[in-house]
Amino acid sequence: MSTIEFPRPQVGDLVAQTLARDRLGVWAVVFFVLSAAAPFTVVAGVVTTGWAVTGIIALSVAFLVIGVVLMLFSVGYVAMARRIEHAGAFYAYIARGLGRPAGVGAAWVALLSYNALQVGLYGAVGAAAEPVLAMLGVTVPWYLVALMSWALVAVLGVLRVDVNGKVLAGLLVSEIVVIVVFDAANLLHPFEGVMSFAALNPETLANPGVGATFALAVLGFVGFESAATFSEESRDPQRTVPIATYLSVGILMSLYSVSSWAITVVVGPDNVVQAAKDKSVGLIFDLAATHLGATVAGIGSVLFLTSVIAAMISFHNTTGRYIFALGREGVLPRIFGKVWQKTNAPVAGSLAQSVLGLAVILTYAAMGWDPLVQLFFWCGTSGGVGVLLLITTTSVSVLAFFIRERDEENVWQAVIAPVLSCAALLVISACAIANLDVLLGVPGPLRWTPAAGFAGLAVFGIIVGLMLKVWRPEVYERIGAGAKAALTVDASVGVHRAVA
Amino acid sequence: MHTGRSWPRTEPADQASPVLLAGDLFLVAHQKTRRCEIHSRVLASGLAGSLLAELVLFGNISAKNGVLKVERREPPRDALAHSVLDTMLSQPQHQDLSTWVRFWETSAVDEVAKRLQRRGLVRKAPRWGVRRSRSGWETVGREDVVAAPGLRLAYRLMPYSHGGADPLSSADVMLASLVDLLGLTETVLWDRMTRPAALAELGRVRACLTPNLTEVLEAVSQVKTGQVLAPH
Numbered sequence: 001m002s003t004i005e006f007p008r009p010q011v012g013d014l015v016a017q018t019l020a021r022d023r024l025g026v027w028a029v030v031f032f033v034l035s036a037a038a039p040f041t042v043v044a045g046v047v048t049t050g051w052a053v054t055g056i057i058a059l060s061v062a063f064l065v066i067g068v069v070l071m072l073f074s075v076g077y078v079a080m081a082r083r084i085e086h087a088g089a090f091y092a093y094i095a096r097g098l099g100r101p102a103g104v105g106a107a108w109v110a111l112l113s114y115n116a117l118q119v120g121l122y123g124a125v126g127a128a129a130e131p132v133l134a135m136l137g138v139t140v141p142w143y144l145v146a147l148m149s150w151a152l153v154a155v156l157g158v159l160r161v162d163v164n165g166k167v168l169a170g171l172l173v174s175e176i177v178v179i180v181v182f183d184a185a186n187l188l189h190p191f192e193g194v195m196s197f198a199a200l201n202p203e204t205l206a207n208p209g210v211g212a213t214f215a216l217a218v219l220g221f222v223g224f225e226s227a228a229t230f231s232e233e234s235r236d237p238q239r240t241v242p243i244a245t246y247l248s249v250g251i252l253m254s255l256y257s258v259s260s261w262a263i264t265v266v267v268g269p270d271n272v273v274q275a276a277k278d279k280s281v282g283l284i285f286d287l288a289a290t291h292l293g294a295t296v297a298g299i300g301s302v303l304f305l306t307s308v309i310a311a312m313i314s315f316h317n318t319t320g321r322y323i324f325a326l327g328r329e330g331v332l333p334r335i336f337g338k339v340w341q342k343t344n345a346p347v348a349g350s351l352a353q354s355v356l357g358l359a360v361i362l363t364y365a366a367m368g369w370d371p372l373v374q375l376f377f378w379c380g381t382s383g384g385v386g387v388l389l390l391i392t393t394t395s396v397s398v399l400a401f402f403i404r405e406r407d408e409e410n411v412w413q414a415v416i417a418p419v420l421s422c423a424a425l426l427v428i429s430a431c432a433i434a435n436l437d438v439l440l441g442v443p444g445p446l447r448w449t450p451a452a453g454f455a456g457l458a459v460f461g462i463i464v465g466l467m468l469k470v471w472r473p474e475v476y477e478r479i480g481a482g483a484k485a486a487l488t489v490d491a492s493v494g495v496h497r498a499v500a
Numbered sequence: 501m502h503t504g505r506s507w508p509r510t511e512p513a514d515q516a517s518p519v520l521l522a523g524d525l526f527l528v529a530h531q532k533t534r535r536c537e538i539h540s541r542v543l544a545s546g547l548a549g550s551l552l553a554e555l556v557l558f559g560n561i562s563a564k565n566g567v568l569k570v571e572r573r574e575p576p577r578d579a580l581a582h583s584v585l586d587t588m589l590s591q592p593q594h595q596d597l598s599t600w601v602r603f604w605e606t607s608a609v610d611e612v613a614k615r616l617q618r619r620g621l622v623r624k625a626p627r628w629g630v631r632r633s634r635s636g637w638e639t640v641g642r643e644d645v646v647a648a649p650g651l652r653l654a655y656r657l658m659p660y661s662h663g664g665a666d667p668l669s670s671a672d673v674m675l676a677s678l679v680d681l682l683g684l685t686e687t688v689l690w691d692r693m694t695r696p697a698a699l700a701e702l703g704r705v706r707a708c709l710t711p712n713l714t715e716v717l718e719a720v721s722q723v724k725t726g727q728v729l730a731p732h
Contacts (some may be wrong), residue, residue, distance in 0.1 A: 013594075015603045019606075324728055325729055341537060344541060351543060
C-alpha cells in the first residue's frame, strides 16, 4: 500500500492547544459562579427581607464569618474535586467520602434544596418587576409576572438556551457596579452624620437567633460550589478551579458584608429592621432614589429584575442537570436521564422542575399567600438550610475521604482546613436548625418542617441506596459517577429493550 | 425478499465499509429532512468517536481501559483516516481515549462533511434561518443514496431479516450503537410496528461489539453526557 506523506505539524502540543481554545480561565469561571449566586438578588432581596423577618442586624458579620468558613471548606473541597468524577455535585463527594447510601440521601436533599431555591425566586420576581412595570405605568399581579418568567425559564430550559456568556458577564458587571455605587452613596450619607460600625461588631452575633442569620448568609453563597464543575473545562484545573473558588467566595463576602453594613449606616442600625419591614425589597432603591436620583434607582430596579431572572435560569438548569445525573445513574427513574437530542437539554429533568414551579405559583396565587415572605423567603431560606446541611456533610466526607485516601495533598489541605471547617460548619448548622423559628417566623412544631423534611429525605435516600446495593448492585456501583455512569446505563437500557 | 447486498451503498462496493462509518453516521443524522436534526455538539461527539472507530476497524489502533494504543503505523487509504492517524502519531503524549474524542469533536463535523462533499453528497447550509442545518451542512443528490446507511440498518435490524440476509458487520453494529446513543433510533427505525423487535435486536448485537469498539462507544457516551452535565 502506498503511503501518503502528510506534513507533520511543527507545533508543541496540538491537542492541548486545540482543547484550550474553548477552555475557561479564572475570571470566566468566576463570572459563571457569581452569576449563579446573583449578588444583586441577595443584596436587594435576601438582606432586606432577612432583617424584616429575623429582626437581627448581624447579617454583615455573618457574611464575613460564613465567607471565611467557606474558604476553609473550599481548601479540602477543591483538593478532593480533583479525585472524583462528578465534581460539581455535593452528593458525589458524600457518596465517595461516607458511602454511596449517604450519597443517595444527599442527592435527595440536594434536589429538594435546589428546587426550593428555584421556586422561591418566583415569589421575588413580582416584587422585582413592580418598580420596572410602574415606570411603564403598568400594574400587574405578582403571579402573572411569575407565570411569565416561569414560561421563559421553562422554554429556555428545554431549548437549553443559557443566557449568553457575554450578556451574563455584562449584566453581572453592571450589577456589581450598581451595588458599589449604591454602597458609596449610602456610606457618604450616614444617619445623623455619624458613621456607625455597629453592624460589623462581632458582638451582634451574641443573639439567640444568630443561627437564622447564618442560614441567610449561606443562602447568599449558594452556587460557589459550581466552580469545581469546570475542572474539565478549565485551562489548568490544578490552578483555575481553586483560585476561582476562593475569588468568588471573597468577592461575594465583600459585596454582601459591605452592602448590608452600608444600608445600616445610612438608615441607622437601630432603624434598619423597621425600615426593612416598611419598605421590604424597595428599601435600597428608595435610598438610591434619595441620594443618587430616580434614574440610577431605575437602573438598579431593572438590574434587580434581570438578576432574579438570571438566578432563576441558573437554578433551573442546575436542578435539571442534577435530575439528569441521577436518572443516568439509575437512582431516579431512567426517564429523567433523557436528553432532547435537538438541543442536548436534560428535557425530563427540566420539565419536572417546571411542573413543580407551575404548581407552586398556582397554589400560592389560589391561596392568596404572600409571595415575598412565604414563598421567596421561606423557600429560599429552607433551600439555604438544605445547602448548609449539604456543605456540612460534604466537609465531613472530605475529612473521611482524606483519612482513607490521602495522596499528594498536604496536611493543610487534607487535615487542618477540613477539620477546622468541619467543626465550624457543624456549629453553624446546629445553630441554624435551633433557630428555624426565627428564620421562618413561625412558632411551635411548624418550625421543624424544613429540618424534618431534609432528615426524612436523607433517611429515605439512604434506604434506597441500601436497597440498590442489595438488588441492583450495578446501579449502586455507579452512584456519583457522573458522566462515567453513562455507558453502564446505556447498556442496561439495551438489555431492558432486549427483554421487552 | 431483499437481501442486505441489494441495498444501495454510499460508496463503491469495492471499498471496505469501515471507511464509511463516520460518513454513514453523518448521513443518518441528516436523513429525515436532509438537514441535521440533532444538536451539533451531539453529532460532533458521535463523529469524533466514528473517526476513532474507523481506525480501530482498520486495525491501526486499539483501546483498553480508556487508553488508546497505536497498533499499526501504516496509514489507511482513506485520506481523512490517514490524517487522523497521522495526528495521533504526532501527539504520542496523549493516549486518553476521551481526550481524543474531545479533540476530534472540535473538527469532526466539517472534516467528515468535506469527505462527503468530495463524493457530491453534501453541501454547505446556513446555520440560522428557515433553511438552517444545525451542522452547517445539508445532503444533496439522490435520496436513495443519502438514505442508504439508515435503510441498511433498518433492514438488517428488522425482524424479517434476522434469519437470513447478511448479519450486521462490526462497522454497522458500531453505527447502530452510535445512532442509538445519539438519539437517532426513531429516524432509522421509523416503522412503529417493527421498532420494538428491531430495538431488541440492536440490544442483542450491541452486546457482541468488540471490546475496542465498546471502549470507543463508552468514551463517546461519557463525552456526550459530560456536555449535558457541564454548565455552559
